[in-house]
Amino acid sequence: MIEQIIQEIEGKGWSHRTGVIGPTELAEIKDFFDHRRSEFVPAKVGKGENLQRAENIRGDYTFWIDPHEPPATFRHLVHFLTELKEALNGHFFLGLKDFECHLAYYPPGTYYTKHSDRHGLESSRVLSFIFYLHDEWNENDGGELVIYDKDDSILETVKPVPGSFICFLSEKFPHEVKPAKRERRSFTGWMHRKILY
Numbered sequence: 795m796i797e798q799i800i801q802e803i804e805g806k807g808w809s810h811r812t813g814v815i816g817p818t819e820l821a822e823i824k825d826f827f828d829h830r831r832s833e834f835v836p837a838k839v840g841k842g843e844n845l846q847r848a849e850n851i852r853g854d855y856t857f858w859i860d861p862h863e864p865p866a867t868f869r870h871l872v873h874f875l876t877e878l879k880e881a882l883n884g885h886f887f888l889g890l891k892d893f894e895c896h897l898a899y900y901p902p903g904t905y906y907t908k909h910s911d912r913h914g915l916e917s918s919r920v921l922s923f924i925f926y927l928h929d930e931w932n933e934n935d936g937g938e939l940v941i942y943d944k945d946d947s948i949l950e951t952v953k954p955v956p957g958s959f960i961c962f963l964s965e966k967f968p969h970e971v972k973p974a975k976r977e978r979r980s981f982t983g984w985m986h987r988k989i990l991y
């Protein structure tokens with residue numbers, strides 16, 4: 795699996811793999827979301843003094859996970875990411891040192907408009923990654939991740955298949971989350987060239 799991801803990143807700069815998380819693990823994750831729901835906070839946009847809630851930009855709620863001390867439910871995902879980080883360093887000499895990650899849920903109808911994960915202040919973000927954690931997703935549920943190229947042409951529209959994983963070079967691909975008909979759940983994060991904690 796990791797080897798295929800590396801090859802896809804080498805070829806096109808991003809990779810989408812299905813079947814990364816199995817049904818038993820997804821069921822445990824569903825329980826975590828259901829039990830810890832009240833601890834999720836509205837995601838904000840901007841930095842420092844300009845940090846603000848802007849539902850017209852992003853409508854998700856997040857719960858940060860410390861990858862150095864993850865809840866048991868997320869140990870497998872953190873392990874997978876650690877192996878991916880080492881493989882990326884081995885193949886591309888990226889010098890990745892750490893990653894940050896959060897859970898997110900997007901209530902029905904919410905979205906995240908087109909943005910880049912890497913702007914001035916976040917210049918150490920190298921790779922963006924997302925696991926899709928909802929237990930069910932139907933053809934017409936929406937919630938696609940639309941990936942753009944540097945010229946703002948659509949490269950790919952990715953359906954958030956439960957248990958799938960996507961990653962892309964943060965610098966190269968602006969992207970957007972389309973509104974969905976059902977709650978859309980994910981584990982999202984970024985690999986960095988510097989130690990974060």
Ligand SMILES: O=C(O)CCC(=O)C(=O)O
Pocket residue numbers: 906911924938939969970971980982
């Ligand atoms: O959930 C997704 O598919 C993408 C989320 C995203 O772009 C972000 O949190 O920066």
Ligand SMILES: [Fe+2]
Pocket residue numbers: 909910911922969
């Ligand atoms: Fe993003």
